[in-house]
Amino acid sequence: MTRYAVGIDYGTQSGRAVLVSLENGNEIADHVVEYPHGVMDQTLPNKNIKLGHEWALQHPADYVDVIRQAVPAVLKTSGINPEDVAGLGIDFTASTMLPIDAEGVPLCWKDEYKNNPHSWVKLWKHHAAQPYANEINELAEKRNERFLQRYGGKLSSEWMLAKIYETLAEAPDIYENADLFAEAADWVILQLTGSFLRNSCTAGYKACWHKQDGYPSQNFFKDIDPRLEDIIETKLRGEVVPLGTKAGGLTEEMAAITGLPEGLAVAVGNVDAHASVPALGVVEEGKMVMTMGTSICHMVLGKKEEEMEVEGMCGVVEDGIIPGYYGYEAGQSAAGDIFGWYVDHAAPQYVFQEAQERGTNVHALLEERAAKLAPGESGLLALDWWNGNRSVLVDTELSGMMLGFTLSTKPEEVYRALLEGAAFGTRMIIDAFDHNGVPVNELYACGGLPQKNPLLMQIYADVTNRVIKIADSVQTPALGAAMFGAVAAGAEAGGYNSIYEAAEKMGKIKKEYYTPVPENVKMYEKIYQEYSRLYNYFGRGENDVMRRLKQWR
Ligand SMILES: Nc1ncnc2c1ncn2[C@@H]1O[C@H](COP(=O)(O)OP(=O)(O)O)[C@@H](O)[C@H]1O
Ligand SMILES: O=C(CO)[C@H](O)[C@H](O)COP(=O)(O)O
Incomplete structure (x- = not known):
């Protein structure tokens, strides 16, 4: 029965x-x-x-x-x-x-x-x-x-x-x-x-x-x-x-x-x-679950024996996710919201027109075009701080940034750079855990974004050099x-x-995984080093221009 x-x-x-x-x-x-x-x-x-x-x-x-x-x-x-x-x-x-x-x-x-x-x-x-x-x-x-x-x-x-x-x-x-x-x-x-x-x-x-x-x-x-x-x-x-x-x-x-x-x-x-973690079948260490939507929550289980300190995490709680483990949580305060901002407030009219003519939506059109670009091809790099930075800097005064524009920069290049910026932000969080005694070997994703944007998930796999498994339930x-x-x-x-x-x-995950593509991983590793430099420069006090600009508003 x-x-x-x-x-x-x-x-x-x-x-x-x-x-x-x-x-x-x-x-x-x-x-x-x-x-x-x-x-x-x-x-x-x-x-x-x-x-x-x-x-x-x-x-x-x-x-x-x-x-x-x-x-x-x-x-x-x-x-x-x-x-x-x-x-x-x-x-x-x-x-x-x-x-x-x-x-x-x-x-x-x-x-x-x-x-x-x-x-x-x-x-x-x-x-x-x-x-x-x-x-x-x-x-x-x-x-x-x-x-x-x-x-x-x-x-x-x-x-x-x-x-x-x-x-x-x-x-x-x-x-x-x-x-x-x-x-x-x-x-x-x-x-x-x-x-x-x-x-x-x-x-x-x-x-x-x-x-x-x-x-x-x-x-x-x-x-x-x-x-x-x-x-x-x-x-x-x-x-x-x-x-x-x-x-x-x-x-x-x-x-x-x-x-x-x-x-x-x-x-x-x-x-x-937190309830989503076992719904993906995750009840052990080393597997980070990302709830990906307007913002992203990252959850990972750590050893039962020792509570680790990780820079910028939102919290660590014994039994907080799965009884018997320390549950760690971190987050990005915007992801889908940044892509939505670009579509709503910055993408040019001709993109909307084409999407309408082709009976598709603007996200899907930009994703399709961005997928044709190779990592690094746009020459753009974004700091994903449109809604401040939750982890690892815990600073709501930071703001978004993109550099590398030229007169030939295209909307799909900007869109791709925003997807990449979000992925670099997650990589920074993974590194903070991984380097502080909370290993992250595999990624699991649920929420709206994995269903909506396959390119984003491939970029996440390439930037983090990790396999990503996706929830097979709509109501995780x-x-x-x-x-x-x-x-x-x-x-x-x-x-x-x-x-x-x-x-x-x-617990349910889809049969198909996202697997890192070695040449993309190599290129993204180089760009990530540049992202890290900018991250520290603007985020750790070397140049407080973002804070000053916010104050003067
Ligand atoms: N095709 C798409 N690619 C990337 N982001 C998208 C796409 N379609 C919608 N979005 C963004 O996804 C977010 C909604 O995600 P969802 O998981 O459905 O919602 P919530 O976080 O509220 O549960 C919005 O911020 C929206 O801008
Ligand atoms: O606090 C949280 C997780 O610690 C969530 O961000 C909050 O509960 C709202 O989540 P959502 O908008 O995805 O329903």
Whole structure:
């Protein structure tokens, strides 16, 4: 008898449920629900209350809507018997967080708080907490706090501590009246099961929790603000558990809403990018998974014995991706967005015209022409910093650059140089890991870009001199979430006893690989040396022209 699991992937604009077979990971049915309130970056649902610059909020009811609509829809489409579903797991954007009361009710649902923006869900890309992140970073650096090195030397404004401190500073009553600050991932699990547990992935990568050391010290929090002194025992309390842990069984109410059996095993939450790793079958060291879309997340597992320090990584967390390993994460803050920028704002009209005449899109046309060029033929070289540099320089003040233009430079040459620049940026990240005790032997890719742009993937293989394997699932994070749901169920209940077993059966990659072409590798090695020189020159303080130009804007 075939058994199934449900994975729910909570993205930025929408959530989707996917029903997968536990035999082989095949996606039987999926259903997407756009969040009715989307991303609130102008006003609260009460339209009279305007939001500040860099705010990005969400409505927690939208997350419940996804459960209410998408789960029954996949059961109906598939026609399976709900009793054959063994487990359920979710993945979420992070750090997407909210204040809740002692009963788990979001403060934004209460009349007395709903008009205060700080009572709502702060979405991962809410960047208004930057001044508070800066303050935390300065203090941590001054105090020589060890935890800072685990986050590439800087905490992000997107993360939990900056967002909580922002609430304390700007809305002390919300801070006071919050029983807990919760990751939305953990809050949704609370809705499904009635139990509140913090998953080690979001706690580790986004809230500075460490398996041995716990959170930063009480003393450190007190130094930020005396009112934060007891935060670890109060508003950050909650057991932190590894991924795949069973959070509990589906409640009677949720069983009625979804059509799934009451008591169904539900796994603790997970981060979207991280959930993809086992979905590609990756549960061991040496294999870097790249989630490639508007931006790129790079994840790699390191030895169980030793936590390594790698320049500019976003974080290292024990059990943070696959239990039993240190999980390392790094990132490029733009990739697809840079190619999209060129098409939208810089490609000439005649390219659009030709694309239209040929019934193709501009990306595809530029890719086709760029594929005819050899490495180095354009004479162009780009620094891929259109949205700053996340890894390894951790500097949002840096900006994009291209050199080598002549009067005969063509649009496809510029497009190819942008693809190459992104690949060099990834090579820099790989080298940082590889040279610091976290080997990267093979690359795995998922997300939209590997499906959209084969030339980009070949360039990545050539620039990094590594084989690249591509996900064979459209909903990679949801598949990963479903796999952790199966692990929460355990073999006795028809699931799996470990994520290793689940990955072996359900992880999926395409048969065709991208393999480096030796002569391209040779040429790109030379160009990469030039890229590295420019990278250091503009990125490490020798010439701060990018920073100055930004200041003068
Ligand atoms: N053919 C293409 N080649 C390269 N980039 C593309 C192409 N088509 C779209 N893009 C870029 O891909 C990005 C979207 O990637 P996708 O993985 O679908 O989204 P997301 O990151 O939001 O999940 C956009 O930034 C867009 O500019
Ligand atoms: O924080 C992250 C990974 O650590 C993600 O960048 C964030 O969750 C949003 O991801 P996406 O836009 O791909 O859904």
